[in-house]
Amino acid sequence: MSSTVRPLSPHLQVYRWQIQMVTSILHRATGIVLALGSLLVAAALVALASGPEAWAKVVALATSWYGLIVLVGWTWCLAYHWLNGIRHLLQDAGLGYSIERFVANSWISVIGSLVLTAIVWFVIYAHGGLA
Amino acid sequence: MSHFDRYRQPLKNARGLGSAKDGVHHFIVQRVTAVALLFLSVYFLVFVVGLIGVDYASARAAVAHPCNAVLLIAFLIASIWHGELGLQVIIEDYVHTPGLALTSRLVIKFVCVLVALASILAVVRIALGA
Numbered sequence: 001m002s003s004t005v006r007p008l009s010p011h012l013q014v015y016r017w018q019i020q021m022v023t024s025i026l027h028r029a030t031g032i033v034l035a036l037g038s039l040l041v042a043a044a045l046v047a048l049a050s051g052p053e054a055w056a057k058v059v060a061l062a063t064s065w066y067g068l069i070v071l072v073g074w075t076w077c078l079a080y081h082w083l084n085g086i087r088h089l090l091q092d093a094g095l096g097y098s099i100e101r102f103v104a105n106s107w108i109s110v111i112g113s114l115v116l117t118a119i120v121w122f123v124i125y126a127h128g129g130l131a
Numbered sequence: 132m133s134h135f136d137r138y139r140q141p142l143k144n145a146r147g148l149g150s151a152k153d154g155v156h157h158f159i160v161q162r163v164t165a166v167a168l169l170f171l172s173v174y175f176l177v178f179v180v181g182l183i184g185v186d187y188a189s190a191r192a193a194v195a196h197p198c199n200a201v202l203l204i205a206f207l208i209a210s211i212w213h214g215e216l217g218l219q220v221i222i223e224d225y226v227h228t229p230g231l232a233l234t235s236r237l238v239i240k241f242v243c244v245l246v247a248l249a250s251i252l253a254v255v256r257i258a259l260g261a
Contacts, residue, residue, distance in 0.1 A: 031217045034210075035214035035215075038250075042246045042247075045203075046250065046253045048194060048253065048257060049252075049257050052187045055187050055190065075176075082168075082169070082172060085165055085168075085169070088165075089162065089166065123180065124180060
């Protein structure tokens with residue numbers, strides 16, 4: 001018999017990068033980040049229920065410079081997963097599958113998520129920022 | 132063909148053989164929670180942005196408001212459930228060792244349930260003024 005170490009299926013490294021695979025990979029990556037974010041949501045709610053000292057720590061973390069980086073990144077993950085999630089629901093309904101439209105709505109997810117993130121943080125800073 | 136096979140559909144032999152060991156229930160729950168989260172995640176984002184800069188008592192009062200408490204718990208259930216289903220798919224796709232796949236799925240499920248219970252209890256405690 002021939003060797004059992006034979007190619008099984010094409011893997012990521014044999015493909016040229018294209019927007020369709022970027023949107024798919026990003027959907028999973030942002031999903032993982034958002035799942036981890038649920039831990040932070042739970043921690044913040046438990047802190048709020050525990051008392052003012054615990055809540056003050058949450059506020060201190062959220063208003064620090066690294067807290068700001070986490071919150072902006074988190075906002076983009078939510079914006080991307082939300083927009084691309086709508087795209088996936090429309091695909092479940094059989095819409096947007098022609099190659100041109102598939103590429104076009106992939107770009108809508110990527111660029112739209114950056115626009116949504118910018119809008120959210122523009123509103124936050126227009127109302128005085130995090131402090 | 133045995134005596135009983137005359138009454139069995141071929142479907143019986145195909146059921147449960149997919150990587151998820153069950154049918155479309157997972158797919159449907161993932162989509163139903165997704166549609167719920169289209170609305171609940173926007174609500175949650177607006178709620179959290181509204182909390183920026185408020186003091187401790189006001190933050191508690193906002194969570195304690197019945198409308199917010201109900202919507203927050205709905206958001207927590209939908210988002211953690213949706214996340215657990217999504218992480219399960221990632222395990223099924225990339226973890227090919229049955230023992231490791233089962234262990235990681237169990238760990239994820241247990242952590243998700245504990246996170247859901249802890250965060251919901253926190254909202255209930257705040258809402259009831261405990």
